[in-house]
Amino acid sequence: MGKLLVKKSKVLKGEVEVPGDKSISHRALIFSSMGEGESIIRNFLFSQDCISTMNCLKSLGVSIEVYDSIVRVKGNGIKGFKEPENVLDAGNSGTTIRLLTGLLSGLPGVFSVITGDSSLRRRPMKRVVDPLRKMGANIWGRNNDNNPPLAIKGEKLVGESHILNVASAQVKSALLIAGLLAEGETCVTEPSLSRDHTERMFQYLGLPLKREGLTLKTHGIESYKNKDFNIPGDFSSAAFIIAAGLLVEGSKVIIKNVGINPTRTGMLDILKEAGAKFNIIDTWEDGGELIGNLMIEYSDLKAFEIKGDIVPTLIDEVPILAIIATQAKGESIFKDVEELKVKESDRIKAVVDGINKMGGKAKVIDNGFVVYGPTKLKGGEIETYGDHRIAMAFAIAGLIADDETIVESDSINISFPTFTETIKSLGGNVIELQS
Ligand SMILES: O=C(O)C1=C[C@@H](OP(=O)(O)O)[C@@H](O)[C@H](O)C1
Numbered sequence: 521m522g523k524l525l526v527k528k529s530k531v532l533k534g535e536v537e538v539p540g541d542k543s544i545s546h547r548a549l550i551f552s553s554m555g556e557g558e559s560i561i562r563n564f565l566f567s568q569d570c571i572s573t574m575n576c577l578k579s580l581g582v583s584i585e586v587y588d589s590i591v592r593v594k595g596n597g598i599k600g601f602k603e604p605e606n607v608l609d610a611g612n613s614g615t616t617i618r619l620l621t622g623l624l625s626g627l628p629g630v631f632s633v634i635t636g637d638s639s640l641r642r643r644p645m646k647r648v649v650d651p652l653r654k655m656g657a658n659i660w661g662r663n664n665d666n667n668p669p670l671a672i673k674g675e676k677l678v679g680e681s682h683i684l685n686v687a688s689a690q691v692k693s694a695l696l697i698a699g700l701l702a703e704g705e706t707c708v709t710e711p712s713l714s715r716d717h718t719e720r721m722f723q724y725l726g727l728p729l730k731r732e733g734l735t736l737k738t739h740g741i742e743s744y745k746n747k748d749f750n751i752p753g754d755f756s757s758a759a760f761i762i763a764a765g766l767l768v769e770g771s772k773v774i775i776k777n778v779g780i781n782p783t784r785t786g787m788l789d790i791l792k793e794a795g796a797k798f799n800i801i802d803t804w805e806d807g808g809e810l811i812g813n814l815m816i817e818y819s820d821l822k823a824f825e826i827k828g829d830i831v832p833t834l835i836d837e838v839p840i841l842a843i844i845a846t847q848a849k850g851e852s853i854f855k856d857v858e859e860l861k862v863k864e865s866d867r868i869k870a871v872v873d874g875i876n877k878m879g880g881k882a883k884v885i886d887n888g889f890v891v892y893g894p895t896k897l898k899g900g901e902i903e904t905y906g907d908h909r910i911a912m913a914f915a916i917a918g919l920i921a922d923d924e925t926i927v928e929s930d931s932i933n934i935s936f937p938t939f940t941e942t943i944k945s946l947g948g949n950v951i952e953l954q955s
């Protein structure tokens with residue numbers, strides 16, 4: 521198992537880019553596979569999660585080639601998928617299994633089984649299985665159809681109205697994909713706005729979609745033509761660099777070409793309230809997504825509160841926001857974050873235990889947790905539960921901790937394969953240990 525050894529670091533300075541957005545990379549592959557003709561995807565995220573999606577789609581007969589870091593997909597149209605010869609492996613990726621379950625359910629006559637690693641096999645799938653069944657889908661799974669492996673016998677689906685009880689972009693996207701394959705109209709209403717990359721992609725590709733408040737409406741189609749994608753840097757990866765810049769004394773960091781879709785940047789709103797010094801220095805649009813360059817400076821921070829509708833817009837940033845909270849003056853409260861319990865690990869437990877182990881102060885509350893700051897952090901070996909966001913969050917904490925911090929690092933390839941070299945290029949004291 522690979523490990524990272526992180527030591528207290530002097531100022532971080534420089535200009536970096538983070539790799540392509542994970543959510544958009546998955547979707548660019550899936551939509552290019554469903555469309556007709558060739559699509560070129562630039563700045564695709566070559567991380568384990570996106571490679572899982574790529575391999576699943578190849579097993580469904582889609583031609584996907586990679587040359588010079590560019591992905592070329594030849595879509596066979598929404599009716600052009602073949603039955604996979606073997607079990608589909610979504611690895612560690614919730615996005616892969618949930619979005620593909622939407623697609624597979626709507627392929628008449630196609631039998632498939634989709635599964636993943638031990639973390640994914642514990643994650644809840646009922647949230648996609650139940651609404652898809654209302655559309656006529658045939659899906660079975662372990663634990664009363666809640667856990668992978670899922671077995672699916674594709675069927676001609678019928679449009680339905682769905683009112684979701686979690687704000688989940690994965691569920692919303694699975695249902696919109698199924699809606700394109702279904703007869704008639706499909707409506708999806710979410711309790712608050714989750715990331716809207718799927719909706720933006722529908723618009724970019726000219727697919728049918730109407731929004732009325734939190735309700736989306738689509739309908740079945742016969743075919744559509746593919747378009748190319750230029751994927752912006754992943755804000756969720758940039759979040760770790762933003763935190764490093766804010767926390768390491770004297771730092772000044774520029775991150776270029778980052779996706780700043782407002783349904784992803786709740787962290788910036790919270791940080792502004794907390795007194796963080798950052799600027800979005802240029803912005804532009806590409807493929808329906810907003811992109812910008814960010815400048816971050818070391819800041820004196822005050823405590824903050826996260827709750828309600830902002831949560832889905834910073835859901836993957838909660839672990840790193842918790843590390844930031846250890847250095848913010850006062851009691852930072854994280855409420856309504858119960859979804860964190862069903863991510864790659866129970867992120868509430870992982871974050872609270874890790875912070876306390878490093879000498880910080882955090883405690884679990886109902887549906888969330890509290891962090892008290894500022895506290896001096898000491899090093900230690902932190903349990904990541906094989907969860908990439910936990911590993912990276914505590915690696916960043918290690919940059920300001922006394923002594924040495926050690927985290928497992930294999931999981932980092934799930935979303936940010938160049939994390940270590942990026943931190944090193946800014947002057948961070950990180951060493952890769954092999955064992
Ligand atoms: O749709 C997506 O690409 C994602 C949606 C979110 O999950 P949920 O839909 O479960 O909230 C997020 O946590 C995940 O990293 C990616």
Ligand SMILES: C=C(OP(=O)(O)O)C(=O)O
Binds near residue numbers: 615836909
């Ligand atoms: C939750 C995440 O991803 P997924 O649900 O796709 O596994 C994540 O990247 O933090």
